[in-house]
Every structure is written in structure tokens, then in C-alpha cells.
Amino acid sequence: MLSDPIFRAWGILLALSAASVFASVLLGTGVPQAVIGAAVFFLAWLKARVILLRYLGLWEAPAWAAGFTWVLGLYGLLMLGLYLIPALIA
Numbered sequence: 001m002l003s004d005p006i007f008r009a010w011g012i013l014l015a016l017s018a019a020s021v022f023a024s025v026l027l028g029t030g031v032p033q034a035v036i037g038a039a040v041f042f043l044a045w046l047k048a049r050v051i052l053l054r055y056l057g058l059w060e061a062p063a064w065a066a067g068f069t070w071v072l073g074l075y076g077l078l079m080l081g082l083y084l085i086p087a088l089i090a
Helices: 005-025 033-055 062-089
Strands: none
Touching (some): 033 062
16 A cells, blocks of 8 residues: 555645644744745645646656646746735835
């Protein structure tokens, strides 16, 4: 069962979700909100990659996987930039 890629992907998604929860718990402890938001965006990007590569089978098509990774990364950077604009203005 541990050698099943879907089971491993599920475990990775579970760990990344736990890391997101841990990051959100840090709110109000002195860690800047922008840093926590950036961490959550990065974890969401990693989770999206796991879903695309393992659940949707893109690991079998490296060129497509690379393309989706770039598009997801650029989209994530755009969303992160929009999220950080208020923090940069203030």
C-alpha cells in the first residue's frame, strides 16, 4: 500500500494541508501576515502540482507537466503579487 503512488500523493497532500493549518495558526504571534500568506500560497502551489502530477497522471507526460508547472507558478506569482499589494502600499 505504501508503494501506491496515489496513496503517497494523498499522504503528501495531508502533510501539506497540515502545514497550511500550522501556518495559519501563526497569525497573531508576531509573524508578518504577508509572510504567512506567501507560505500558504506556496503550499497551495505544491498541492496543485501533486494533484496534477499524481491524480491526473501528468507524471507520464513530462513536457505537459513542465508546462502546467510553469503556468501554475506564474498564476501563483500573480495571485501572490495581488495579495501583497496592500502590505506593500501600507
